[in-house]
Amino acid sequence: MKTGLVGALVAGVLALLAALQHAAAQGEPLRIGFLTVRTGALAAGGKQMEEGIQLFLKERNYMLAGRKVELIIADTGGTPPQAKAKTQELVEKDRVHVIIGPLATFEALAIDDYIKQAQVPLITPTSAAQKDLAQQKLNDYVIHAVGTAAQPMHVLGDFAAKKLGVKRVVTVADDFTYGHEGTAGFQHAFEDGGGKVVQKLWPPLNVADYGSYVGQIKADSDGLYAGFAGINGLRFLKQYSEYQAGKRSIFGNPTCVDEGVLRNMGDEALGVYSASWYSAALDTPENKRFVDAVLGEYKVVPGFYTVGTYVAGVYLETALAAVKGRFEDKAAFLKALHEARVEKSPMGPIRIDEYGKAILTIYVRKVERRDGRLVNAIVAAYPNVTQFFNYDPKQFLAAPVYSRDYPPAKNLEP
Amino acid sequence: MIRPRTGAALAVAALLALPWIGGDYYVNLASQVLIAAVLALSLNLLVGYAGLISLGHAAWLGLAAYFCAGFSLKLGLGHLSAAVLALVCTTLAAALTGLVALRASGLGFLMITLAVGQVLWGLAFRWAAVTNGDNGLSGVTRPAPFGIDLNGATAFYYFALAVAGVAAAAMALIVNSAFGALLRGTRDQPRRMSALGHDVWLVRYLAFVAAGFFGAVAGLLFVYYNKYIHPQSLSLTSSAEILLMVIAGGPGTLAGPVVGAAVVVLLKSWISSYVERWNMLLGFVFLAIVLFMPDGLVPGLRRAWRRLSGESA
Numbered sequence: 001m002k003t004g005l006v007g008a009l010v011a012g013v014l015a016l017l018a019a020l021q022h023a024a025a026q027g028e029p030l031r032i033g034f035l036t037v038r039t040g041a042l043a044a045g046g047k048q049m050e051e052g053i054q055l056f057l058k059e060r061n062y063m064l065a066g067r068k069v070e071l072i073i074a075d076t077g078g079t080p081p082q083a084k085a086k087t088q089e090l091v092e093k094d095r096v097h098v099i100i101g102p103l104a105t106f107e108a109l110a111i112d113d114y115i116k117q118a119q120v121p122l123i124t125p126t127s128a129a130q131k132d133l134a135q136q137k138l139n140d141y142v143i144h145a146v147g148t149a150a151q152p153m154h155v156l157g158d159f160a161a162k163k164l165g166v167k168r169v170v171t172v173a174d175d176f177t178y179g180h181e182g183t184a185g186f187q188h189a190f191e192d193g194g195g196k197v198v199q200k201l202w203p204p205l206n207v208a209d210y211g212s213y214v215g216q217i218k219a220d221s222d223g224l225y226a227g228f229a230g231i232n233g234l235r236f237l238k239q240y241s242e243y244q245a246g247k248r249s250i251f252g253n254p255t256c257v258d259e260g261v262l263r264n265m266g267d268e269a270l271g272v273y274s275a276s277w278y279s280a281a282l283d284t285p286e287n288k289r290f291v292d293a294v295l296g297e298y299k300v301v302p303g304f305y306t307v308g309t310y311v312a313g314v315y316l317e318t319a320l321a322a323v324k325g326r327f328e329d330k331a332a333f334l335k336a337l338h339e340a341r342v343e344k345s346p347m348g349p350i351r352i353d354e355y356g357k358a359i360l361t362i363y364v365r366k367v368e369r370r371d372g373r374l375v376n377a378i379v380a381a382y383p384n385v386t387q388f389f390n391y392d393p394k395q396f397l398a399a400p401v402y403s404r405d406y407p408p409a410k411n412l413e414p
Numbered sequence: 415m416i417r418p419r420t421g422a423a424l425a426v427a428a429l430l431a432l433p434w435i436g437g438d439y440y441v442n443l444a445s446q447v448l449i450a451a452v453l454a455l456s457l458n459l460l461v462g463y464a465g466l467i468s469l470g471h472a473a474w475l476g477l478a479a480y481f482c483a484g485f486s487l488k489l490g491l492g493h494l495s496a497a498v499l500a501l502v503c504t505t506l507a508a509a510l511t512g513l514v515a516l517r518a519s520g521l522g523f524l525m526i527t528l529a530v531g532q533v534l535w536g537l538a539f540r541w542a543a544v545t546n547g548d549n550g551l552s553g554v555t556r557p558a559p560f561g562i563d564l565n566g567a568t569a570f571y572y573f574a575l576a577v578a579g580v581a582a583a584a585m586a587l588i589v590n591s592a593f594g595a596l597l598r599g600t601r602d603q604p605r606r607m608s609a610l611g612h613d614v615w616l617v618r619y620l621a622f623v624a625a626g627f628f629g630a631v632a633g634l635l636f637v638y639y640n641k642y643i644h645p646q647s648l649s650l651t652s653s654a655e656i657l658l659m660v661i662a663g664g665p666g667t668l669a670g671p672v673v674g675a676a677v678v679v680l681l682k683s684w685i686s687s688y689v690e691r692w693n694m695l696l697g698f699v700f701l702a703i704v705l706f707m708p709d710g711l712v713p714g715l716r717r718a719w720r721r722l723s724g725e726s727a
Contacts, residue, residue, distance in 0.1 A: 080640070080644040080646055080647070082683070084640055089439055089684075092439035109644075112642075113641045114641075117565065177547060177549050
């Protein structure tokens with residue numbers, strides 16, 4: 001009885017070993033580690049990220065450039081120590097070859113050193129703050145598939161000043177890095193275009209009521225910049241319209257009227273301008289197919305997180321194709337990840353600059369109602385926008401990083 | 415039955431041999447458990463031995479980590495001076511806080527520690543010029559004591575093991591000393607202790623400062639391990655987590671907080687890769703502990719073991 005059991009066990013182990021060897025002979029699969037957030041305040045965005053990557057891999061039947069792909073998902077809980085612990089797990093236990101994620105900038109910062117040490121490429125699929133990995137402490141292993149917080153806001157500021165002739169703008173934005181940097185980018189380009197930022201308001205991230213901020217908005221301003229993340233854009237715009245604080249053009253950051261929150265908005269969002277590297281209303285065959293696929297699979301219109309992650313997948317696929325699927329050659333794979341050029345994606349073409357950040361098309365969008373649904377209609381498209389916009393990269397990098405107080409607002413009125 | 419001394423020797427041998435058994439991942443996991451264990455042991459001085467429940471203990475970890483990162487990144491100090499200064503400053507901060515917090519005990523003490531913890535957390539978030547706000551402070555490097563590079567998982571593990579061992583031994587000495595007896599006295603019979611001529615306030619105050627100091631030691635290990643510090647580490651959630659480690663493991667015992675720290679870290683970092691709703695699992699585990707072993711895992715298991723061995727004998 002006992003020997004029989006042992007015999008069966010040995011046979012089983014041998015069979016397993018043989019199977020493993022067989023698999024190794026065919027080339028091991030590409031293991032993609034995926035850092036997302038399933039628990040905590042950021043879980044909604046994390047879910048959309050997961051949908052993006054799952055759809056991408058499903059469409060390709062888990063094959064990229066002729067190699068089988070294995071996706072290993074890890075939940076960071078949206079906290080830096082956990083992000084670090086999970087990244088270590090992906091690298092040291094699951095032996096992943098490339099990582100996609102994480103969601104929040106502070107998570108990316110928490111694992112930056114480790115990524116450099118472990119030498120596993122990381123592709124970030126969501127917005128990256130200006131003040132981070134690639135710019136100040138250049139890390140070859142970190143690749144940004146989408147732009148920085150300020151990148152689309154430069155375009156929007158320029159557009160507001162030069163195309164719409166807006167003169168005096170009040171900015172209201174979430175009081176954290178993402179809000180600071182978006183506002184700074186807008187102000188920089190807007191004031192260089194001839195406009196003036198006359199007032200800057202910073203409601204805390206979790207403020208219960210925007211009434212006191214709406215009440216402070218200067219009556220003689222003709223423009224309003226709204227830089228919000230999560231559902232704050234929804235809450236702010238609602239209160240702004242309820243207070244009937246006057247007529248002015250509203251300029252939002254990508255997440256203010258993102259498709260993820262737009263579906264819950266009403267008339268208050270109509271006419272809001274914003275800028276981003278994506279709009280679900282983008283009229284290209286690639287995007288139409290993408291939107292239909294997401295609608296079919298998840299019954300929602302894709303936004304910021306979904307498309308960012310999907311495109312990170314496309315970017316990875318392009319780089320992998322360039323090395324003919326041979327990711328084992330680490331140096332060549334990394335080089336390909338820096339040099340890949342995505343010609344067609346739901347967002348449009350993308351490539352990476354020498355600082356590891358995306359050069360892409362920025363769309364100026366305006367909320368309109370089509371077939372009873374709010375959409376981000378495209379008003380203008382600026383191709384090949386870099387993180388530096390029209391500024392000289394050397395000067396840009398030499399200047400202090402964007403923050404709450406930089407660039408200084410010289411035109412504030414008491 | 416295994417005698418305690420043999421058991422301890424086996425445990426030490428297992429801890430020393432761990433890097434030969436597990437891969438880098440498990441070694442790093444063990445380092446995290448060690449850091450959490452020092453932190454939980456330091457809180458245990460208050461919760462277990464002084465009977466003072468604090469909901470702001472993560473503040474000492476965070477403060478020491480921020481001090482250390484700030485001193486080395488902003489002022490350019492070396493590892494040793496930054497570490498020593500961080501310990502001193504954090505202990506001073508704990509000493510100041512103790513003056514306020516120990517005006518109360520029980521619920522009042524809990525609320526004051528909660529408030530102080532939240533203030534420091536808010537400061538870490540808001541005072542962006544110094545703390546870098548939501549981006550956290552990165553770029554901290556690990557020290558190289560006696561020229562040994564600690565960047566490898568195994569080297570750091572032994573470093574953490576040595577520091578945690580010394581810290582745990584120091585805390586064991588404290589609670590087993592005459593002062594420890596006084597401390598337990600103030601927990602169980604404060605009025606009688608006072609009638610016997612002991613200064614209850616001073617005893618509690620010294621325990622509070624000691625807890626702050628050892629919390630700072632954990633903070634140094636934490637910032638060296640992560641090479642990064644973010645306001646989240648000072649948050650109420652983190653403080654509550656430390657308290658859970660102590661309560662789950664068994665307050666007022668030396669092994670309890672260590673076991674509790676291991677349970678929480680393993681559930682959070684290891685089990686969570688296999689179970690999607692790991693928060694729920696964590697909740698159930700705590701529920702089970704509270705229901706079946708209300709005085710914690712270590713006392714509960716010890717009792718169960720005694721009953722079993724008593725029956726078999």
